[in-house]
Amino acid sequence: MVEHVIPKNLEEALKYLNAKPYKVIAGGTDLMVQHRAWSALSPNFKTPLLFCFNLNALKYIKVQNDEIAIGSMTDLETLLDHPLTPEILRKVISVMASPAIRKVSTLSGNIINASPAADSLLALYALDAKVVCRSLHTEREVLVSEMVLGPRKTQLKAHEIITEIRIPKTSFTHTTFVKVGGRLADAISKVAFVGCAQIVNNQVKDLRIVLNAVSATLIRQKAIESQWLNKAPNVLQSQMDTILEAYEAYIQPIDDQRSNKYYRKQTALNLIKQFINTL
Amino acid sequence: MTTIKFTFNGKAIELTTDPSRRFLDVLRNDLRHTGPKEGCGEGECGACAVLINGHIVNSCILPLANVHQQEVMTIEAFSKTKRYAIIEEAFIHEGSVQCGICIPGMIIATESLLNKNPDPTESEIRIGLSGNLCRCTGYNMIVKAVQRAKERGRGLW
Ligand SMILES: Cc1cc2nc3c(=O)[nH]c(=O)nc-3n(C[C@H](O)[C@H](O)[C@H](O)COP(=O)(O)OP(=O)(O)OC[C@H]3O[C@@H](n4cnc5c(N)ncnc54)[C@H](O)[C@@H]3O)c2cc1C
Numbered sequence: 123m124v125e126h127v128i129p130k131n132l133e134e135a136l137k138y139l140n141a142k143p144y145k146v147i148a149g150g151t152d153l154m155v156q157h158r159a160w161s162a163l164s165p166n167f168k169t170p171l172l173f174c175f176n177l178n179a180l181k182y183i184k185v186q187n188d189e190i191a192i193g194s195m196t197d198l199e200t201l202l203d204h205p206l207t208p209e210i211l212r213k214v215i216s217v218m219a220s221p222a223i224r225k226v227s228t229l230s231g232n233i234i235n236a237s238p239a240a241d242s243l244l245a246l247y248a249l250d251a252k253v254v255c256r257s258l259h260t261e262r263e264v265l266v267s268e269m270v271l272g273p274r275k276t277q278l279k280a281h282e283i284i285t286e287i288r289i290p291k292t293s294f295t296h297t298t299f300v301k302v303g304g305r306l307a308d309a310i311s312k313v314a315f316v317g318c319a320q321i322v323n324n325q326v327k328d329l330r331i332v333l334n335a336v337s338a339t340l341i342r343q344k345a346i347e348s349q350w351l352n353k354a355p356n357v358l359q360s361q362m363d364t365i366l367e368a369y370e371a372y373i374q375p376i377d378d379q380r381s382n383k384y385y386r387k388q389t390a391l392n393l394i395k396q397f398i399n400t401l
Numbered sequence: 402m403t404t405i406k407f408t409f410n411g412k413a414i415e416l417t418t419d420p421s422r423r424f425l426d427v428l429r430n431d432l433r434h435t436g437p438k439e440g441c442g443e444g445e446c447g448a449c450a451v452l453i454n455g456h457i458v459n460s461c462i463l464p465l466a467n468v469h470q471q472e473v474m475t476i477e478a479f480s481k482t483k484r485y486a487i488i489e490e491a492f493i494h495e496g497s498v499q500c501g502i503c504i505p506g507m508i509i510a511t512e513s514l515l516n517k518n519p520d521p522t523e524s525e526i527r528i529g530l531s532g533n534l535c536r537c538t539g540y541n542m543i544v545k546a547v548q549r550a551k552e553r554g555r556g557l558w
């Protein structure tokens with residue numbers, strides 16, 4: 123049996139992490155499936171575990187400066203019902219997993235699990251969300267889109283724990299979320315899309331497009347977005363082919379049990395097109 | 402080994418065991434409560450559902466450590482409540498039970514939904530039950546039962 127600790131508070135958790143590279147376990151909805159053993163046997167964890175889900179000091183949602191600050195052990199079901207949760211994040215969470223799974227899963231788990239098909243990351247990338255990573259002696263803030271390096275790879279350091287997710291307050295006139303999956307609940311995306319835009323006086327003032335499940339990490343290309351700012355929506359619509367070609371270079375899906383390359387690529391391009399046509 | 406303390410069906414209990422174990426195994430093998438079933442074992446079917454602080458959770462992917470200091474209720478204790486009696490009558494009336502293996506989970510999902518939203522629309526009922534699979538009934542009879550339970554149980558939730 124590996125070593126286990128249920129820390130009483132955050133300070134104790136940070137001390138344990140400083141002494142040894144414990145694996146932080148939040149809701150466990152990814153970890154328990156990945157380490158599944160035969161029924162009745164303990165899961166096959168190889169590293170010592172730090173159970174953090176019930177650290178009440180990390181369960182909160184509040185306004186802090188110009189940001190929404192979310193404690194890392196806040197569950198997704200609570201976020202779904204909370205008035206401070208940004209609209210687009212709420213839309214995404216509403217189709218993640220099921221009520222039973224949402225009650226015991228977290229944003230930090232979705233981020234550090236770093237799946238190319240992670241759904242909450244669509245909204246977190248679009249909103250320029252950041253995570254606060256703490257160790258006993260350090261604290262740093264990292265953009266979620268920079269935290270994730272590749273499938274199951276992040277830049278979280280061995281002695282760090284995510285304590286907070288920070289989302290800058292932003293307003294949009296248009297927000298769209300589409301998830302293509304095999305079932306309404308409990309489905310991993312074949313491909314999913316978030317689009318956000320702010321149109322003022324018939325000019326695109328803000329544009330954000332994010333896709334999952336079509337490359338090793340989620341796609342958000344700020345360089346493409348900024349080329350289309352301060353133009354009228356019908357200019358974007360008339361130059362659709364140029365926009366789609368720019369995205370096509372980044373859309374590199376794979377074949378797997380859920381879908382295939384051709385379907386994923388075509389669907390991703392259709393979703394971008396559909397969104398721009400609604401502006 | 403770690404000692405985990407929680408409220409189990411109304412009683413405070415303590416267990417000293419490996420806290421990474423699946424709560425489902427602890428329920429069925431240590432506590433001998435076999436109402437929660439193992440269907441998929443990976444969070445997708447809801448057969449293993451229990452109530453934690455009144456909300457549905459799948460016990461097959463829940464590490465025992467995460468129930469520390471929480472309130473757990475299984476179908477065994479829930480079946481002694483007035484709310485259960487209403488749900489049971491509705492499931493029988495609508496013919497919502499065939500083989501029965503999904504039913505403990507469906508009832509837990511119904512209770513969790515009505516607890517949060519005593520007057521759900523049909524679409525909210527379908528979302529509330531969306532994590533529970535049934536291989537027999539085609540779901541419509543179960544949805545009807547939840548509608549009947551909410552009507553007949555007004556004031557209980
Ligand atoms: C049936 C089912 C359906 C699902 N459906 C979806 C879906 O629709 N969309 C989707 O995107 N995902 C889905 N998932 C995956 C999963 O539920 C999510 O990724 C969830 O957000 C993980 O959160 P958790 O708290 O359970 O993570 P855990 O399993 O506890 O942890 C996951 C990883 O994150 C690390 N970690 C967690 N918290 C911290 C922290 N604070 N600091 C540092 N490291 C941390 C852990 O060490 C681990 O590496 C589903 C899973 C199941 C079982």
Ligand code: FES
Binds near residue numbers: 441442444459
């Ligand atoms: S056995 Fe737990 S969800 Fe299927």
Ligand code: FES
Binds near residue numbers: 498499501504538
């Ligand atoms: S009644 Fe048989 S699985 Fe639902």
